[in-house]
Amino acid sequence: MELYKLTVHEVRDLIDSKAISSSDLLKSILGRINEVENKLNSFITIDTDSALDQAKKLDETRPQGKQGLDLVGIPYGVKDNISTKDMPTSCASKMLRNYRTNYDATVVKKLRDKGAILVGKLNLDSFAIGSSGETSYFTNTKNPWRLNKVPGGSSGGSAAAVAADLIMFSLGTDTGGSIRQPAAFCGIVGMKPTYGLVSRYGLFPLASSLDQIGPLTKDVRDCAIVLNAITGHDQKDSSSIDKYSYPDYRSFLFKDIKGLRIGIPQELLKDASLDVKNHIKKAAKHYVELGAKVEETSFKLSKYSVPVYFLISSAEAASNLARFYDINYKSEDHSPLSFDEIYIKSRTEGFASSVKRRIMIGNLALEANNYEDYYLQATKIRAMIRKELEKLLKDFDLLLSPTTPSVAFNFSSMEKDLLNTYKWDASTVPANLAGLPAISIPCGFSNDGLPIGMQLMGRPYGEGTLLMAAHAFEQSTDYHKKRLHALEV
Amino acid sequence: MEFKKAIGLEVHIELSTSRKLFCNCNTRFGARPNSQSCNICLGRPGAMPILSRKAVDYAILAGLALNLHISDYMSFDRKAYYYPDLPKAYQITQYYQPIGVDGYIDIETNKGPKRVRIKRLHLEEDAGKLIHQPEKQITKVDYNRAGIPLIEVVTEPDLNTAEECQTFLEQLRLIALYLGISDCKMEEGSLRCDVNISLNSKDSKLHGTRVEIKNLNSFKAIQKAIEYEFERQREILVKGSTIVAETRRWNDKLKKTESMKKRDRGDDYRYMPDPELPTIRIGDKRIKHISLKMPELPATIYKRFRQNYCLSEKDARLLLSIPDLARLFEACLLEYNKPQVLCNWLTGDLLRLIKESNTDIKSIKLSPMMIKDLLIMIDNGLISTTIARKVFIDMFYSGHKPQLIVERKKLAQVTDQKTLEAVTDLVLKQNKSSVSDYKAGKKKVLSYLMGQAMEKTEGKANPVILKEILTSRLDQSKS
Numbered sequence: 001m002e003l004y005k006l007t008v009h010e011v012r013d014l015i016d017s018k019a020i021s022s023s024d025l026l027k028s029i030l031g032r033i034n035e036v037e038n039k040l041n042s043f044i045t046i047d048t049d050s051a052l053d054q055a056k057k058l059d060e061t062r063p064q065g066k067q068g069l070d071l072v073g074i075p076y077g078v079k080d081n082i083s084t085k086d087m088p089t090s091c092a093s094k095m096l097r098n099y100r101t102n103y104d105a106t107v108v109k110k111l112r113d114k115g116a117i118l119v120g121k122l123n124l125d126s127f128a129i130g131s132s133g134e135t136s137y138f139t140n141t142k143n144p145w146r147l148n149k150v151p152g153g154s155s156g157g158s159a160a161a162v163a164a165d166l167i168m169f170s171l172g173t174d175t176g177g178s179i180r181q182p183a184a185f186c187g188i189v190g191m192k193p194t195y196g197l198v199s200r201y202g203l204f205p206l207a208s209s210l211d212q213i214g215p216l217t218k219d220v221r222d223c224a225i226v227l228n229a230i231t232g233h234d235q236k237d238s239s240s241i242d243k244y245s246y247p248d249y250r251s252f253l254f255k256d257i258k259g260l261r262i263g264i265p266q267e268l269l270k271d272a273s274l275d276v277k278n279h280i281k282k283a284a285k286h287y288v289e290l291g292a293k294v295e296e297t298s299f300k301l302s303k304y305s306v307p308v309y310f311l312i313s314s315a316e317a318a319s320n321l322a323r324f325y326d327i328n329y330k331s332e333d334h335s336p337l338s339f340d341e342i343y344i345k346s347r348t349e350g351f352a353s354s355v356k357r358r359i360m361i362g363n364l365a366l367e368a369n370n371y372e373d374y375y376l377q378a379t380k381i382r383a384m385i386r387k388e389l390e391k392l393l394k395d396f397d398l399l400l401s402p403t404t405p406s407v408a409f410n411f412s413s414m415e416k417d418l419l420n421t422y423k424w425d426a427s428t429v430p431a432n433l434a435g436l437p438a439i440s441i442p443c444g445f446s447n448d449g450l451p452i453g454m455q456l457m458g459r460p461y462g463e464g465t466l467l468m469a470a471h472a473f474e475q476s477t478d479y480h481k482k483r484l485h486a487l488e489v
Numbered sequence: 490m491e492f493k494k495a496i497g498l499e500v501h502i503e504l505s506t507s508r509k510l511f512c513n514c515n516t517r518f519g520a521r522p523n524s525q526s527c528n529i530c531l532g533r534p535g536a537m538p539i540l541s542r543k544a545v546d547y548a549i550l551a552g553l554a555l556n557l558h559i560s561d562y563m564s565f566d567r568k569a570y571y572y573p574d575l576p577k578a579y580q581i582t583q584y585y586q587p588i589g590v591d592g593y594i595d596i597e598t599n600k601g602p603k604r605v606r607i608k609r610l611h612l613e614e615d616a617g618k619l620i621h622q623p624e625k626q627i628t629k630v631d632y633n634r635a636g637i638p639l640i641e642v643v644t645e646p647d648l649n650t651a652e653e654c655q656t657f658l659e660q661l662r663l664i665a666l667y668l669g670i671s672d673c674k675m676e677e678g679s680l681r682c683d684v685n686i687s688l689n690s691k692d693s694k695l696h697g698t699r700v701e702i703k704n705l706n707s708f709k710a711i712q713k714a715i716e717y718e719f720e721r722q723r724e725i726l727v728k729g730s731t732i733v734a735e736t737r738r739w740n741d742k743l744k745k746t747e748s749m750k751k752r753d754r755g756d757d758y759r760y761m762p763d764p765e766l767p768t769i770r771i772g773d774k775r776i777k778h779i780s781l782k783m784p785e786l787p788a789t790i791y792k793r794f795r796q797n798y799c800l801s802e803k804d805a806r807l808l809l810s811i812p813d814l815a816r817l818f819e820a821c822l823l824e825y826n827k828p829q830v831l832c833n834w835l836t837g838d839l840l841r842l843i844k845e846s847n848t849d850i851k852s853i854k855l856s857p858m859m860i861k862d863l864l865i866m867i868d869n870g871l872i873s874t875t876i877a878r879k880v881f882i883d884m885f886y887s888g889h890k891p892q893l894i895v896e897r898k899k900l901a902q903v904t905d906q907k908t909l910e911a912v913t914d915l916v917l918k919q920n921k922s923s924v925s926d927y928k929a930g931k932k933k934v935l936s937y938l939m940g941q942a943m944e945k946t947e948g949k950a951n952p953v954i955l956k957e958i959l960t961s962r963l964d965q966s967k968s
């Protein structure tokens with residue numbers, strides 16, 4: 001049996017019934033990695049030996065068939081901007097190519113405590129800035145559905161590795177769609193949870209008020225399982241939600257969605273390709289058949305969300321990335337140079353041009369002369385957007401939209417058309433601006449056979465409702481089961 | 490043209506919390522370089538600041554003591570500049586919503602009392618320290634100080650002379666000391682001050698330009714810098730030129746201010762709200778809770794020292810300068826109600842011993858009860874002041890009660906008539922020439938003979954009785 005093809009909940013049953021061991025599963029995974037990773041480049045670091053050690057230990061000591069141990073022995077990967085004490089954390093940048101931390105991010109620690117096995121660190125756009133995976137200092141990750149297409153970004157490696165069965169699940173980070181967009185491009189499930197639901201401690205910050213860690217999985221049930229493992233209050237993160245009783249997200253999966261009110265903001269459909277539009281309409285019809293009430297609606301401030309997102313994320317990124325220079329992140333010896341020279345040299349050489357662009361725009365927006373007109377104005381509109389979405393989500397339980405206006409595009413088509421690329425984020429950035437949860441799940445295929453993703457966005461802490469609706473859709477369709485790929489040829 | 494100085498101060502006071510503002514690192518001064526730093530205060534990516542509640546409480550307490558309006562909401566901002574002592578390349582401070590605004594303190598000047606308005610008080614983190622080693626052509630960075638909480642107190646330009654600045658700073662320092670929120674040691678950098686100075690013509694027709702002076706490490710430097718800067722600006726104005734609004738640095742070696750390089754000035758700090766620290770509501774309940782802990786402030790204590798205890802200005806200030814000393818003084822007063830006597834002992838003998846033994850008042854072995862017992866022994870004539878001084882030293886080091894020391898060392902005064910007569914006779918016998926001098930009218934020798942007799946009794950003779958015997962014997966032999 002090709003174990004690597006299974007989902008987390010499928011292998012769980014096999015391991016618990018002793019049909020297979022954790023080592024069997026891991027070996028299958030490592031075999032798969034061996035076979036196809038060189039075509040995909042989804043990893044930056046792989047640590048086979050320590051993974052095998054962990055699996056062996058688990059097989060020796062693990063109590064069998066216990067509840068609540070969903071992830072024991074499950075191999076996974078994390079995006080390489082999340083701190084792991086045993087592996088380097090490079091942010092796919094030249095600046096940090098040799099950088100190691102001395103601590104595990106809270107999510108990594110939680111997964112370690114729950115017995116999941118970290119296999120490696122996954123590729124991304126350099127410093128998580130980008131939406132094609134192309135700005136990685138290391139080689140580009142490819143889309144497993146078609147190797148000349150981008151996997152999306154910035155969590156491109158995290159999405160491609162799950163979609164190609166190199167890993168059972170992965171963690172990504174989402175600042176403006178960086179989990180959902182690659183999940184859509186690669187035909188898998190990706191969720192950005194409510195801001196503060198998952199600790200960001202250990203995530204190398206891009207834009208701290210927008211960043212969120214979330215799962216990328218093969219199906220919705222796995223998403224609930226991983227979410228259970230990584231959520232919870234963390235004293236090390238001031239924005240972590242306290243005094244909230246975190247539910248068992250699996251408990252929402254099989255609830256009836258009859259009467260669920262779903263709104264479709266027309267503004268998020270208008271730039272979509274015909275293919276995508278059709279599939280979203282089809283999905284809406286499908287929800288009606290499942291008993292939901294689906295209505296067209298309007299998100300009037302939609303056109304402001306991308307510029308506002310762009311300003312705020314650039315300003316925060318400029319500030320967060322200012323700390324990187326070679327005195328503390330030593331990758332080269334610059335000893336004869338002055339501080340200014342070291343600063344200029346290491347940043348000139350260490351940052352990709354996409355990163356420099358963000359830093360410059362961000363700093364410009366923060367200059368004393370521009371602050372009110374740009375940064376402050378953006379935060380005001382952000383508050384208005386949040387209000388409008390809150391209001392919309394009083395009328396509706398969920399907002400349905402395409403995750404992206406089109407399917408995965410060709411390599412190097414992004415750079416050519418910089419201004420238009422920001423349309424790509426229109427569906428995804430509102431959830432970050434308003435701190436709302438959103439999930440992308442497969443909802444069909446384009447004429448040329450590439451996966452299409454649809455997004456469900458919910459109220460704060462509405463992950464349960466998202467999972468319920470996503471699961472109902474998934475269980476009554478088979479888009480998520482269709483596997484690829486360029487790799488099978 | 491005659492000019493008047495308008496001076497505003499920006500005072501940084503390091504809070505004496507045991508932990509840093511956003512992490513759990515120790516704040517002890519003088520520790521091995523970089524032994525008190527962590528991922529948070531080193532600004533390592535992924536580590537996030539967690540605000541210290543205690544530091545906020547300290548800052549609110551300071552705000553209340555300085556009569557500030559405490560804000561309903563406070564938040565933190567990032568101040569961006571590049572310098573190796575600032576590991577994140579931004580300092581976390583409060584720019585848009587400080588802890589408090591619009592306060593004042595009253596100071597005494599030679600022209601009478603004066604109110605100095607305080608514009609704002611905010612909380613921020615300190616930076617690391619650069620250690621230059623020019624002989625090796627390298628600079629090292631010590632991050633132990635990075636992240637230590639500071640409050641910055643910004644005054645309006647209400648001060649007009651260097652003396653007023655000094656008085657204000659001393660007053661502010663005392664307030665912080667009495668609040669127990671800082672040790673305010675200028676030499677260790679826990680109290681730092683930048684000066685803003687501009688000159689206005691006395692007829693108010695001409696308003697000068699504000700110049701900021703940094704790097705002032707002592708009261709003396711502040712005074713010198715103000716004088717220097719006054720002269721410099723005056724000369725420019727007299728010539729009819731204009732003063733550049735800029736930041737200047739005090740060069741303590743050359744005793745002058747120097748224009749700072751552009752980079753050090755940091756033209757635009759690109760302030761932005763820190764997205765990693767939520768806005769905090771400071772509720773009335775919290776303010777009330779903190780105000781209940783407000784100790785008596787030095788101005789009130791000073792008034793009592795002067796009015797109720799009739800101490801001189803100098804004595805009152807000396808006692809007040811060390812909060813624990815002032816506290817000990819009043820604790821002793823409860824036992825022994827002679828303020829001046831107590832003051833003399835505490836500011837004299839005690840302070841000398843404290844200095845000698847390099848300790849502080851908190852850790853001494855003397856109790857107010859012991860001090861009282863000693864002073865009563867003097868009052869009762871049981872020991873002389875000279876002996877009492879020796880007992881005091883013994884008490885200070887051993888912690889023994891004065892009675893025990895006097896008893897064990899047999900230090901009680903000799904008042905026995907016969908013993909003292911015998912001693913006197915012996916002295917007169919051994920100093921015949923002095924006796925004849927006395928008879929010849931040189932009354933001065935009396936004190937010499939007293940001294941001789943005292944020595945024979947190891948200082949224990951009751952001086953009054955001894956003197957009586959001595960004079961009567963001398964006068965007898967005369968006739």
Ligand SMILES: [Zn+2]
Nearest residue numbers: 512514527530
């Ligand atoms: Zn620290």
